[in-house]
Amino acid sequence: MTNGDDRLAPFFRRLELRDKISEEERAALTRAxxxxxxxxxxxxxxxxxxxxxxxxxxxxxxxxxxRTLRNGERQIVALHLAGDFIDxxxxxxxxxxxxxxxxxxxxxxxxxxxxxxxxxxxxxxLTRLLWLLTLIDAGIIREWAVGLGVRSAVQRMAHLFxxxxxxxxxxxxxxxxxxxxxxxxxxxxxxxxxxAVHTNRTLMDLRSRxxxxxxxxxxxxxxxxxxxxxxxxxxxxxxxxxxxx
Amino acid sequence: MTNGDDRLAPFFRRLELRDKISEEERAALTRAxxxxxxxxxxxxxxxxxxxxxxxxxxxxxxxxxxRTLRNGERQIVALHLAGDFIDxxxxxxxxxxxxxxxxxxxxxxxxxxxxxxxxxxxxxxLTRLLWLLTLIDAGIIREWAVGLGVRSAVQRMAHLFxxxxxxxxxxxxxxxxxxxxxxxxxxxxxxxxxxAVHTNRTLMDLRSRxxxxxxxxxxxxxxxxxxxxxxxxxxxxxxxxxxxx
DNA sequence: CGAAGTCTTGAAGAGCTTCAATACGCGTGG
DNA sequence: CCACGCGTATTGAAGCTCTTCAAGACTTCG
Numbered sequence: 001m002t003n004g005d006d007r008l009a010p011f012f013r014r015l016e017l018r019d020k021i022s023e024e025e026r027a028a029l030t031r032a033x034x035x036x037x038x039x040x041x042x043x044x045x046x047x048x049x050x051x052x053x054x055x056x057x058x059x060x061x062x063x064x065x066x067r068t069l070r071n072g073e074r075q076i077v078a079l080h081l082a083g084d085f086i087d088x089x090x091x092x093x094x095x096x097x098x099x100x101x102x103x104x105x106x107x108x109x110x111x112x113x114x115x116x117x118x119x120x121x122x123x124x125x126l127t128r129l130l131w132l133l134t135l136i137d138a139g140i141i142r143e144w145a146v147g148l149g150v151r152s153a154v155q156r157m158a159h160l161f162x163x164x165x166x167x168x169x170x171x172x173x174x175x176x177x178x179x180x181x182x183x184x185x186x187x188x189x190x191x192x193x194x195x196a197v198h199t200n201r202t203l204m205d206l207r208s209r210x211x212x213x214x215x216x217x218x219x220x221x222x223x224x225x226x227x228x229x230x231x232x233x234x235x236x237x238x239x240x241x242x243x244x245x
Numbered sequence: 246m247t248n249g250d251d252r253l254a255p256f257f258r259r260l261e262l263r264d265k266i267s268e269e270e271r272a273a274l275t276r277a278x279x280x281x282x283x284x285x286x287x288x289x290x291x292x293x294x295x296x297x298x299x300x301x302x303x304x305x306x307x308x309x310x311x312r313t314l315r316n317g318e319r320q321i322v323a324l325h326l327a328g329d330f331i332d333x334x335x336x337x338x339x340x341x342x343x344x345x346x347x348x349x350x351x352x353x354x355x356x357x358x359x360x361x362x363x364x365x366x367x368x369x370x371l372t373r374l375l376w377l378l379t380l381i382d383a384g385i386i387r388e389w390a391v392g393l394g395v396r397s398a399v400q401r402m403a404h405l406f407x408x409x410x411x412x413x414x415x416x417x418x419x420x421x422x423x424x425x426x427x428x429x430x431x432x433x434x435x436x437x438x439x440x441a442v443h444t445n446r447t448l449m450d451l452r453s454r455x456x457x458x459x460x461x462x463x464x465x466x467x468x469x470x471x472x473x474x475x476x477x478x479x480x481x482x483x484x485x486x487x488x489x490x
Numbered sequence: 491c492g493a494a495g496t497c498t499t500g501a502a503g504a505g506c507t508t509c510a511a512t513a514c515g516c517g518t519g520g
Numbered sequence: 521c522c523a524c525g526c527g528t529a530t531t532g533a534a535g536c537t538c539t540t541c542a543a544g545a546c547t548t549c550g
Contacts, residue, residue: 069477073395077387092377097482124365131376132337138383139342142322148393149438150318193394195539232314237342440507
C-alpha cells in the first residue's frame with residue numbers, strides 16, 4: 001500500500017483505541033498491506049475449508065462470518081465493520097472453519113501471511129495487539145452465545161442493536177445515534193437464531209415502543225438508555241479502554 | 246516449576262498436536278510456570294472485572310467460563326479440560342469479562358504475565374502457538390453459538406457429548422469411548438441454554454436410544470457414529486491437525 | 491407496468507419452559 | 521443399621537414463546 005494513504009485510518013483508530021502504536025509499527029503495517037479492492041455484496045471473502053495465504057482487513061462495508069450446517073441451517077457468528085480485521089484467524093489457524101461473506105459492497109485490503117509472520121518475528125508489541133483484536137472478536141461471539149442461550153428474542157435483538165451502536169460509535173461510523181445498516185431482515189434472523197416471522201415481530205415490537213427506527217438501511221437508536229436496559233447490555237466485553245498491552 | 250516435572254505433559258501434548266515445539270520453547274514454558282496447586286470444586290479461578298497478573302493452565306479437572314446476567318440468568322461459554330490454558334486471554338485483554346469457575350477439584354499452575362510477555366519478545370513461533378490456542382477456544386464457542394442458534398435441544402446435547410469425546414480423546418483422557426464427566430445436570434443446562442426439565446428429558450432421549458450412558462459422573466458414548474450424525478458434527482473447528490504455524 | 495424480492499400480518503402447532511410433585515442417592519446422626 | 525435430610529434426578533401437566541404455513545402488501549427496478 002502506498003505511503004501517505006490514509007484509507008487505513010479506521011483500522012489504526014481501532015488499534016489506537018486499545019493501546020498506543022509506534023511509528024515503526026504503523027509503518028510496518030502500512031507496508032504490509034496490498035492495494036485496496038472492492039468486492040460486491042453476497043460475494044465470499046473465504047469459504048470453509050479454504051487455506052488462505054493472505055488475511056483481509058475491511059476498510060468499508062459490512063461482512064459476516066457464517067456457518068452452514070449439512071441440513072441447510074445457517075448461523076451468522078460475527079459481524080465485521082469498517083476497520084475490522086476479518087480473518088486474521090486464518091494466519092494462525094491455517095484452515096477456515098467457516099465462511100466469510102460480504103453483506104454489502106466492501107472495500108478490503110489484503111496482507112500476505114508472510115508479512116504477518118515477519119511482524120510476529122520483529123514486533124512483539126504489535127503482535128500482541130493483533131492477538132488482542134482476535135480475542136475481542138472472541139469476546140463478542142461469547143456474548144452472542146450468552147444471548148442465544150439465555151436472552152429472549154426481544155433482549156437479543158435489543159442487544160445486537162446496542163452493540164452495533166457502540167461499535168459503530170467507537171469506529172466513528174455514527175452521527176446522532178444513527179448508522180448505516182443496509183441488510184435485509186433475513187440476515188438479522190441468521191444472527192439472532194430466530195425465524196423470519198418472529199424476527200419481524202420482534203423488530204415491530206422494538207419500533208412500536210419507540211426504541212429504534214430502521215428504514216432504508218439506516219438505523220436510529222431513539223432511546224439508547226431504555227434499549228441498553230432492555231438488552232441487559234454491559235460493554236466490558238468490547239474492551240474499549242486503552243491500556244499498556 | 247522444577248525441571249524434569251512431567252505434570253505439564255497434557256499441555257505439551259495439546260501443543261504438539263498442532264505443531265512441533267523446540268527444546269528451547271519447551272524449556273522456556275516449563276520455567277515460566279509456578280508450582281502446581283489444587284483448588285476445590287465450585288471455587289472461582291477469576292471473576293468478571295478482575296485484572297489477573299497471572300494466567301492459569303489446568304493440569305487436571307474440569308472448569309468453565311461463565312457469564313451471569315443482571316437478571317440472574319447464567320450461560321456457560323466454555324468448558325476446559327486437563328491441558329487447557331484457561332485464561333491466556335487475560336494476558337492480552339487485561340480485564341476479565343466473565344468468570345472462570347472450577348466444576349470439579351482442579352490442579353492448576355500459574356504463569357506470570359511478565360513471563361508470557363518475555364515469551365512474546367523472544368519466541369515468536371511459540372507466541373503464535375499460544376495465540377493459536379486462544380483461537381481454537383474461539384472456534385469452539387463459535388460452534389456452540391451455532392448450536393444455540395440453529396440446533397435443536399437433542400442435536401445440541403449430542404454435539405456437546407461428541408465434542409467432549411473428541412477433545413477428551415485428543416487429550417488422552419478416554420478409554421473405550423468412556424470419560425469422566427462428574428458434573429450435575431444443572432451444569433449441562435447452563436451449557437445448552439435449556440431448562441433443567443428439558444435438559445433431563447433430552448438426556449433421557451439420548452439414553453433410551455442407546456447413544457450414550459452417563460452414570461456416576463462417567464460418560465460412555467455407546468454409538469459414536471449415530472451420535473455424530475445426530476449432532477451434525479464436523480470436527481474442522483477443533484483444528485486437530487499438525488501444521489507449520 | 492409487471493415481476494421479484496422483501497416486509498408484514500394471521501392463525502395453527504411444535505418445542506421448550508414453568509410449576510409441581512415424587513423418587514432417588516448419599517452422607518450424617520441416632 | 522435404619523432414619524432423616526438435602527441435593528439431584530425424574531416425571532406429569534399446563535402454558536408461553538417461537539416456528540411454520542399461508543396470504544397479502546409494499547418496494548424496487550427493469
